[in-house]
Amino acid sequence: MRVMVKELQEGCILSADVYSKTNRPIMKKNTVLNNELINILKLFLIRDVHVEKTLINGMPYTPIEVLDDENLAASKEESEQEALRLSDLFLIAVQKYKREFKSWQAGLPIDISRIREIILPLLEKMETSTSEIFTLHHFSTKEDYIYQHSVAVAIFSAFIAKKLNYNKGEIVQIALGGCLADCGMAKISNTILFKKTSLTVNEFEEIKKHPTHSYKMVQNISLLRDSTKLGIAQHHERLDGSGYPFGEKGNKVHLFAKIIGTADTFHAMTSERLYRSKQSPFKVLEMMSEDQFGKFDPVVLKALMSGIMNFSNGSKVKLSDGRVGEILFIDEKAPIRPLIKLLNSNEIIDLGKHRHIFINEVFTEASN
Structure with a gap:
């Protein structure tokens, strides 16, 4: 308006x-x-x-x-x-989750029915608002990132699960797992949680305990499946064994954990945080598939990528340097780096050769 x-x-x-x-x-x-x-x-x-x-x-x-x-x-x-746009529902859900998180900090147990009430409307809206999912990182603020992150991870986890053809019940479980993966952060000191500078080695070791704290907080919740609880416990494990808390690798990392971990990393890297600036979703996907190759399940990553790359020749895009153009040609081997024609000058830019430039976002009908 x-x-x-x-x-x-x-x-x-x-x-x-x-x-x-x-x-x-x-x-x-x-x-x-x-x-x-x-x-x-x-x-x-x-x-x-x-x-x-x-x-x-x-x-x-x-x-x-x-x-x-x-x-x-x-x-x-x-x-x-x-008024029922996904972004509106997301912002409202974040405030509800924030209240739950503060109750956990006060020592109260997780009320899983309230978490379901927060998440289910988002999953319903997600069915008709796929493109809007990939704009949620814009709404991250340094002050409330920890709450925004958990709600966003739930949405991205559900999106990936849907792309992988999970049934509705499984999608809800994976979304709940995504939302509660960081509930153990409530057991970490606020001094560390909201520190405005980079963490020390000892402080990061404290942060690395949160998956274990999260598992202990959800282990007796009967409405969560064992696979969901394992996904929560393992969401920071990586296929190459470089993750934590146990350094599990390969098939020892549950598929739910691979999904939640991919969603967690994607949103974290695209968001504004206390000690780190946000990055282009397209750049992040490239980093996850190339620079961090071997850490994430390629099938899971491809499912996430299929949503953000839902564009075709002629789609209008905004580049990382602020210029606007339209896609001329998409190379199947490098779909994140298509050929772009700038609207103001008709100059042709091959993003495959200009590695310092990325697509920041694709314009939808609603954003034109």
Whole structure:
């Protein structure tokens, strides 16, 4: 929806790029606004901007005036449907998960029924919002990353499981496993969890205990299958034996753990964190399949990749340097690095030869 800049508040999320008098945006879509950024918009004399209907804290954003005439004329039913976008449900779910996490920190046991209530609406929405799944990393903030991560891992784990043709019951179990894989972080000191600089060796050793803590917290939950519990315990194990806590390798790592571990790494590397900047999803997939070759199951990785690479010749994309183009040709051997024609200049760029440039995102109909 389009609103006046004077009505913005901290936590608003831009739903479209903001331009001034240049061809490059002064602020990009999915930016989470704070008072400093709002003041910058005012300094640039920006009158109005497009924002999401949900704040970053999961609460609805209700400005006094909405400028879009079509929105004002929309029926109540259409408005409700728009409000149920996956990103809105995700932000709301994060706040619910945050409350559960804090209860675990206080020593209370996991209420699995509440976790199901958080996750199931997301799985239902995922059926019709596949492309939106791969924009969730934009909503990660340094302060709430740990909560956002668990909800996102649940969604990505379910997506992979669906691509691998698991049945509905198994998909729900894998999603629950993804959501609870890091529940053991509640047993780690907040001083370590929310440290703003890189962890020391000793601090990282404490973090590496979280899969064991997580398993102990879920081991007596009867509604979780043994395979789900094993997936939680092993989600940081890697096929080459380089993972933790036990250094398991190959077939000793359960398939549920391979799925959750792939989802966990993908979201972590694409998200803004306390001591690490987010990276392009396309760059991350390339790193996971090439730089970290041998750590992740190639079948699982391909299932994840099939979602983010759901584009074809003619698809519009935004590159890591901010330029926009359309795909001319996709090489099956290197689908992440297609041939791109820039829209402004008609220049042809072969991403296979320009390794420092990546696709940042593919434009869907909703983002055009």
